[in-house]
Amino acid sequence: MTSMIPLLTEFEKEHIAERQALPEKYLGLSDAEMDVRIAAARQKLGNRLVILGHHYQRDEVIKFADYTGDSFRLARQVAARPDADYIVFCGVHFMAESADVLGAPHQQVILPDLAAGCSMADMVEPDQLENCWEELTQMGVASVVPVTYINSAASIKAFVGERGGTVCTSSNAAATLKWAFARGEKVLFLPDQHLGRNTAYKMGIALDEMVVWDPNEIFGGLDPDQVARARMILWNGHCSVHTRFSVRQIEAVRKQHPDVRVIVHPEVPWEVVQAADDSGSTEYIIKTVTNSPAGSVWAVGTEVHLVNRLANDLAPARTVLSLDRFGCLCSTMFRVSPNHLLWILEGLVEGRVHNRIVVPDDQKHWTRVALDRMLSIQ
Secondary structure, three states: OOOOOOOOOHHHHHOHHHOOOOOHHHOOOOHHHHHHHHHHHHHHHHHHEEEEEEOOOOHHHHOOOOEEEOHHHHHHHHOOOOOOOEEEEEOOHHHHHHHHHHOOOOOEEEOOOOOOOOOOHHHOOHHHHHHHHHHHHHOOOOOEEEEEEOOOOHHHHHHHHHOOOEEEOOOOHHHHHHHHHOOOOEEEEEOOHHHHHHHHHHOOOOHHHEEEEOOOOHHHHOOHHHHHHOOEEEEOOOOOOHHHOOHHHHHHHHHHOOOOEEEEOOOOOHHHHHHOOEEOOHHHHHHHHHOOOOOOEEEEEOOHHHHHHHHHHHOOOOEEEEOOOOOOOOOOHHHOOHHHHHHHHHHHHOOOOOOEEOOOHHHHHHHHHHHHHHHHOO
16 A cells, blocks of 8 residues: 555545555566557557656656646646546646646546655645744735745645735746736745745845745744845745755866856756856756757756756757766656556556546635636736
C-alpha cells in the first residue's frame, strides 16, 4: 500500500484503497520491452488518451508525451482535448490537480506515481495561510491581493481564488503582478519568495518595498510598519532545486568559458539573477537559447533534464552547459518512470484506473476561478 504519499487531501486519503504501488512485475523491464508495450497500449486507447509531459521529466518518459511544456503551457492543453477520457500527467501532484480542475467532467486525471510531489508546494498549508490572512487584517492591511504560484496545492489555489486573487506561473508572473496591482495596493505572493522578488524587482519595485512573511512566526515575524511600507509580501518558501544555484557557480563558469551567456530561471535567489545575463521561464529559456546565434555558449540555471535535452538538441551548433556542474535534479519529477507509465496505460486498456487525482468539490469551484483568471491574464 502507498501509505506515505505527500500532498494528499483528506478526500484522497479516504480513497487510498483504490490505489496501489507499482506492481513487482513492472520492475526490471528492459527499455525496449517497455517502449513496445507503451506504444501498443497507446494505440489501443487512441483518442481516449492524452499524455502531458513537463519539461523536467526524464527523456525516457517525455518522449511519449502528446504535449510537452511548462506548467502554464500544459494547463492550456487540458482544454484542447475534450475528446480524451484519460489525462495522464507526467509531472507532479499539483499539476495533476490543476488538470482535474480544468478538465471536463468525464475526464479522469492520472498521476503515474503518487510520490511525485513538490517540496515548495508543501511549504504553505491552508491553516498557515488562513492565519496569515487574519493577522494581516489585524495589522490593518485591507487592500491586498493574494497571488499563488501554480506550484501549490488546490486548497491554496481555492483560498486565493475566493479572496479575489489568482494563480501565476513563471511565464506570466509579471503580467499577473500588473493585474494584481491594478486591484490592490499590496500583493501577498506565495509560496516561492524568489519568483515573487525577482519578478517584482524586474518590474521596478525596490527591495525595501518587499518583506518576507514567515508562517512559523507570529504576524509573520514582521511589525505593522514593515507591512505598511511593503508592496510585496513574500511567503517564506522556495524551490529546493533552484536555490542550489549560486553566484560562485556563475563566476566559475565565466572563468572557464569567457564568452558564455548565463541564463537562469526566476526561482533562483535574487543575487543569482543579478549575476546572470538573462532570466526567464522554462519556455523563455528554451526559446532564447534555441534562437541564439550559432557558436553560442550557454550556462543554464534550471533543472538538469531540460538542460541536457537542450544540449543534445542544439549540439554541435551551440554549447549548452548546466550552471551546476553536478547537475540540478528535481528528484520528485524523476519519480515518474516509464515503468509507472506502462503500468498506468496497461491498466487503462484493461479498464482499471490507477492513481486518479480528484480535487474535492468544495475546493474545485474557487480553484477553477483562480486558474481561469490565470489563463485570462495576458
